[in-house]
Amino acid sequence: MNGFQIFFGDITTIHADAIVNAANTTLLGGGGVDGAIHCAAGPDLLKACRTLHGCQTGEAKITKGYRLPATYVIHTPGPIWQGGSCGEADLLKNSYQNSLKLAEAYHCHTVAFPSISTGVYHFPLEKAAPIACQTIRDFLKSSKHVTEVFMVCFDDETKAAYEKADAAIQQI
Numbered sequence: 421m422n423g424f425q426i427f428f429g430d431i432t433t434i435h436a437d438a439i440v441n442a443a444n445t446t447l448l449g450g451g452g453v454d455g456a457i458h459c460a461a462g463p464d465l466l467k468a469c470r471t472l473h474g475c476q477t478g479e480a481k482i483t484k485g486y487r488l489p490a491t492y493v494i495h496t497p498g499p500i501w502q503g504g505s506c507g508e509a510d511l512l513k514n515s516y517q518n519s520l521k522l523a524e525a526y527h528c529h530t531v532a533f534p535s536i537s538t539g540v541y542h543f544p545l546e547k548a549a550p551i552a553c554q555t556i557r558d559f560l561k562s563s564k565h566v567t568e569v570f571m572v573c574f575d576d577e578t579k580a581a582y583e584k585a586d587a588a589i590q591q592i
């Protein structure tokens with residue numbers, strides 16, 4: 421039975437086959453979780469990212485994890501919140517879905533996500549959490565290799581929002 425778990429943590433310490441990076445379209449690093457991942461992975465991650473020539477919002481690209489405990493890093497730029505009428509919800513769904521598809525293509529069993537776009541990109545947490553949980557749970561219904569997905573939350577408010585969203589989905 422494929423599973424989804426929400427917990428507190430620092431994604432750079434997670435022993436998953438792949439962790440997902442909430443990147444920007446340059447894929448050349450930044451602050452937040454992106455900065456933490458590059459810092460923990462070491463300079464070879466940036467070297468690998470330079471060869472990828474960026475990534476469009478909602479798409480995903482993969483590198484090795486280098487010094488991270490994770491085997492791979494899947495980089496996806498989530499949407500910047502612009503009020504909600506610029507396709508942000510679909511783009512956020514694409515980020516989760518395309519990351520999961522790439523994990524499946526690389527035969528990953530365990531995949532850990534941070535809360536994409538809800539930091540510097542200001543996607544409202546109560547809108548982002550249901551999109552993330554629904555997309556992950558739908559994917560797990562038919563995935564072959566990806567069997568466990570973790571949502572790694574960095575603060576109380578984020579964890580509470582994902583738990584609430586996931587509980588609502590489970591009741592339907």
Ligand code: AR6
Binds near residue numbers: 429452455456543
């Ligand atoms: N582990 C798990 N989650 C974390 C960690 C960590 N180590 N560090 C931060 N978070 P953000 P975005 C949480 O701003 O909104 C970068 O500069 C954080 O608390 O990292 O998608 C990129 O280069 C929040 O809940 O990503 C882009 O330019 C969540 O991760 C831009 O920020 C996402 O916050 C992307 O912005």
